[in-house]
Amino acid sequence: MVNWSDIDAVIFDVDGTLYDQPRLRAIMARKLLFQVLKKPWSWPEIRLLKDFRALRERLAHEPDIDLAQEQYQRIAAKHGVEPARVRAVVEKWMQRAPLPHLAACRRPGVRSFFRELAQRGIGIGVFSDYPARDKLSAMDLSAQVVICADDPQVNQLKPNPKGLLAVARELGAQPRRCLYIGDRAELDGEAAHRAGMACLIWEPRDTGRPDRFTSFEQLRRNLVGSNPSSEHTP
Ligand SMILES: [Mg+2]
Structure with a gap:
């Protein structure tokens, strides 16, 4: 899984990652x-x-x-x-x-995972191939930086890493201390790899791979467990 002490910011894909796309x-x-x-x-x-x-x-x-x-x-x-x-x-x-x-399709545990990241001072960014601001609002989620492939400073789709690097830059985080969370290894995983970022890919069934996850509850438990002393920090 992730070594959370190495992570300053988490960047999310939207479609198929934050909600159930099918x-x-x-x-x-x-x-x-x-x-x-x-x-x-x-x-x-x-x-x-x-x-x-x-x-x-x-x-x-x-x-x-x-x-x-x-x-x-x-x-x-x-x-x-x-x-x-x-x-x-x-x-x-x-x-x-x-x-x-969208709210009805939001994946379980996404909001509490976002909250946990914010409480721990971990930056939250979004990079999506499609415009994402309204979708995030509809799911009652907020991020510090939201960029999409259509934005003029990017104008490229994943697996081009330009969008991920733009989000990291605006968050003030070094790419090697960012984690990208997506749902398509060939696009999200490849973009993160080219950007020099760690990546986790959502999958419907647990295959035991360390670079995959099946639920945001699982991610949150992993994050909380990485630093038990701050679990009860308000
Ligand atoms: Mg996706």
Whole structure:
């Protein structure tokens, strides 16, 4: 697990890490289906979203792209619409529509883990491939630094380490004293490795690997146990 005496800041991924992503996707799939049944002419929006999500997965493996431009332009060209139209659909369905459902999908123990970190003076940062501020508010979580891949100072997707390094810099923490917590080894783990940070990956079942964890309660117990004398510090 983690040697907490080596850690000054914890940086979190959001999607699939702080909340149950398959559960949220099931809720959103029902919402989208309802939308299509009610307004059949909105079917192109659903196809556009599917293509956008697939493109983002591919762009993660294209080095040094101009993410802010490419992600909307390529889908706009494919669907014969303006990039602003793609952006509006993505913001509506991928950023705003999920917000009311996020609290119900938040992983157990996340809030108390955040609280424990704050009480111990460990910095809290967030780096997500998608905009994260509203999602954090919807889950009643707060971090000192929140940066996403679309932000101008990053403009790159993981596994590019630029975003993680930007969060560490703003937190005033050395990368080697940061821990990144994510849910995808090939993206989160690789980004942390390139940034020179430790990393833990959430997994649904315990495989016994020291760089994996299955619950935030488990992480909190590990953190508290690392310094028993301060367990009762208010
Ligand atoms: Mg994730």
